[in-house]
Amino acid sequence: MVDEMTLLQAAWPAGEPTAQSRRQALERLEAAMVQAKSPAPATVRPRTVVHGQPTERRSVNGRAPMIAGPVGAVGPPKQFRWRRWATAGVAAAAAATLVVAAVTVGTGDNGPPPGEQPAKGPVVAAPTPDSAPVLLLVAAASLRSQPTTVLPKPDQWVYYAERNFAKRPAEVTEVWNRGDGRATAWLRRDGGTLVVNGIGGPDEPEYSPSMDYSVIAGLPTTAAGLQDWLLATDEHPFSPNAPVDLNVFDATMVLMRERILPPAVQAAAYELLAQMPGTSLVKDAKAADGRSVVAVRWTDDYQHDLFLDPQTYQYVGARWTAVRDVYVPGTDGTVPDDAPRTRLMARAGDVTLDVVRTALTVVDQPGQR
């Protein structure tokens, strides 16, 4: 029986907003957010005291009245609305500045090489959030609204290139991983011979985490699910004695570094990092190739920086800097106070990893860029 509700639902198909309408709406919201962050011009109107008072609301449903909590306590100042209109010009100017910044970053010599997948994400630069969790959540939300990435077919290859500036001269890595995860190929650094190797044979360990795109396509899309999966894979935790946070942070980086991820999986990775205690954000970091990036930072013996593009939130690279002398731990994971110098792995200040990704794209043959 088709009732009137079903008819209503089916009568006119719901359309989709255009990219332009979405972008314009986001620009207006961002202008308002910029306004909310900057103090009101003193000449316009004195601030009315509306903050600091919890806003209690009476429930209309006969439930107990609820306090709006911390948000209500801080409260949106009432002047936002008039301020937005009164200073619309200022907001537009601020938005314009941000767009210029985005263009500058995108067209510099250090932009992604032609081989890299076209970066997806907000077209207009959002003001950079102030903390790592917020940035990561914004990045995740942006990724979740994106269409699914095209993953390689089983017989296609994912070309991945990276420069490690921790080595002098910078070391170039070029790798091709087959879509079914059963083969990998790389360029030998001595003269550039291409070596193709099977994976999963008796003597060839599988990649961990998996490089098989039929697995990658089905990875968990929630933070908790992804964490369980990462920690359950063979080589993770990296070290059984390492703290869970370190394993989560590194595993997330390993996952993103040379894999094309479905946007929802990458979003889950960012949400996982967002929930990790102890991260901080460096808003004006520079990757080793000079690219402007934001760094999500987590520190133990090393300062682990994960570099993201400030506009598209895509992975750019990473840097590990020893913050103190680091020794090879004993079997119990600790380092005795009298550890010999021969067990020194890194001196304080040493940069042990400083990588920038230069390509990540699907090709048909190993050796193709």
Place this chain on the structure above:
Amino acid sequence: MKRASMPQDIGPPVTDADVIRLAAEQPDAFTVIFERYFDDIWRYAARRLGDSIADDLAAETFLLAFDRRGTFLLSAGSARPWLYGIAANLIARRQRDEARHYRALARSAATVEDQDAGFVEAVLGRADAAVHRELLATALAELNPEDREVLLLTAWAGLTSTEIADALAVPPGTVRSRLHRARSQTRTVLGRAGGNQKETCHG
């Protein structure tokens, strides 16, 4: 010694309430709400007012929501009904546009492109589908605006009576009676399709 921490440090998925709580101190976090719900709100506005007005209305909804983020009840969990409530209030100010939209829908009822071999066509056949579209559009235009809001938040936004009550700040009982009224009035108008409606509906 390295700091040891347990996996329990990693909490449940990030809820809308978490995000809005965060947005109190870091306004940028509100972008997450936009990314999560803009498409939903736009679609709802587009079905009620047409695409071009939906652009503006959906944008306005998120600006207002951002301004009023302090009024979101953190215990509510999802921000979706709250956003629909804000959109509904904005739509209510556009009754003339909405009436015009339904008139346009009624006029164009026979020419709706069924790219997806529309469900209505599949069940009722093409000719009947056109008749039903026209009558539905007429019914929507004739409904009392408050009844129509509840009907469409149910049919097009998929909200429950309780969620609608929260969204519109009216008691759930009122929501249910408005929905009842809107549905029976719509049925009455659809009845004008003629005596063959019952048979075709069984398709």
